Amino acid sequence: MQIQPTVLNETGTAICMASIFLVPLVGAGLALVNTGFGRGRSAAHSMLSAMCVFAVAVLVYLVIGFGFQGFAGEPAHLVNLGGRQWNLLGAERLMMRGVGFNGSALSLVACLQLFSVGIAAIIPLGAGSDRWRLGASCASTAILAGITYPIFAHWVWGGGWLAQLGGLTGCGNGALDAGGAGVIQAVGGLTALSITWILGPRHGKYEMSGMAIPGHNMVMVLFGCMLTLVGWMGLDTAGALLFAGASTNSIALIAVNNVVAASIALLTALIVTGIRFGKPDASITANGFVIGMVAVSGVCSLVSPAEAAAIGLVAGIMVPFSVELLDALGVDDPSGSISVHAVGGLWGVIATGLLIQGHPRQWLAQMAMLAALLGFVLPLTYGLNLLLNRVYPQRITKDGERQGLDMCELGGGAYPELTPVTKDYLYR
């Protein structure tokens, strides 16, 4: 059974396009968050890396990624199992040659996906902060945009087997993910986890007990969080219209759910860190704001504001404990990307199954999506990045890390008047 493609009227197309134009703000906000959480001596490198991986993601996705992803109702590779035809992989033409840019839903999907894959590519940068080489992050992004992301996005958004679970096995509407809690956030977050495992912790992080390496600019982090809210409403609106069958009437609901989930998650994280540490922690509270949006994005057009608040509340409780647990497990994630995007995204996938109304056995489809993320995306992205690490070491040298990535890789820093200029640190 094939999934029927989305058809939008003129109003829907206009609103969808306007929403897509807001999506790059999510990338800009996340880039600011990642940079603020990193060290000052790697700040310019961090922002440049965000722009570079965005560019690589867009180009690789244009050339091969969209061919693998495709869209519902478009050509695909099928396999016959148990007497049923399962849709495994898109079979679009390379370079988006099969897409008619005429306002069709397919053209809108192609446009939205260029930005979405860029966002997914920026997420791991926060986890690899202060030690991930520019060239290696670009190469890793090529893997993400060319292989990992499109395959999984096809399964959920391209009429793939996860989306078919509704029609073929009676599991609700098949895997649902309106704004990309699983497809964008969890894929990006699990890639961040793989990168952190491969790179190892920053020097000095675990060498002295109780050592924390604070971010260099918390104002940048908090402003980045606010910026993401604007983009997130666009991302969720466009995603809900194109992938969840939402009507233009639900736009206000999507915006309200986003703001409510982000707000309650922020306040929850503020209170939890206040209780645990004696004073609220600005960095974890900022992460609370983002995880609220991450978690609700999967089901943004399908739940009431009260249910969105419940999702945000749980997400806000999860983030401080996740950050602490990962730290205790030796996972050095300076910006909390794994806690926010992987943990929040997975929670969003589960919450969709728990809270959605009128779709019997929807939770089974959501569990299948969760299993695919943990059992397919994580091993695949880890394996491919490990292979990349063998041919092109991803981590900067110890001396380079001491100098800072700005000086080591770019030859100039973000804040030259604050950087000691000695013989070691001469500009190119």
Added chain:
Amino acid sequence: MKAAGFLLLFAGFAIVLSTFVLLSSDAPRGAFVLSGIAVQLLGLVLTFRAHYTLGEGH
């Protein structure tokens, strides 16, 4: 231990996948899906544990 962890992650995914292909009634399907997720959680614990040990060695 790292390889075993990733193997368990994939094995749990395979259990969930085969559930939808082979089973049709709700109760066993739900049980097998939850079993697959439980296997994956075990794999995740092993993978984290393996990387923690590697980090200590490093």
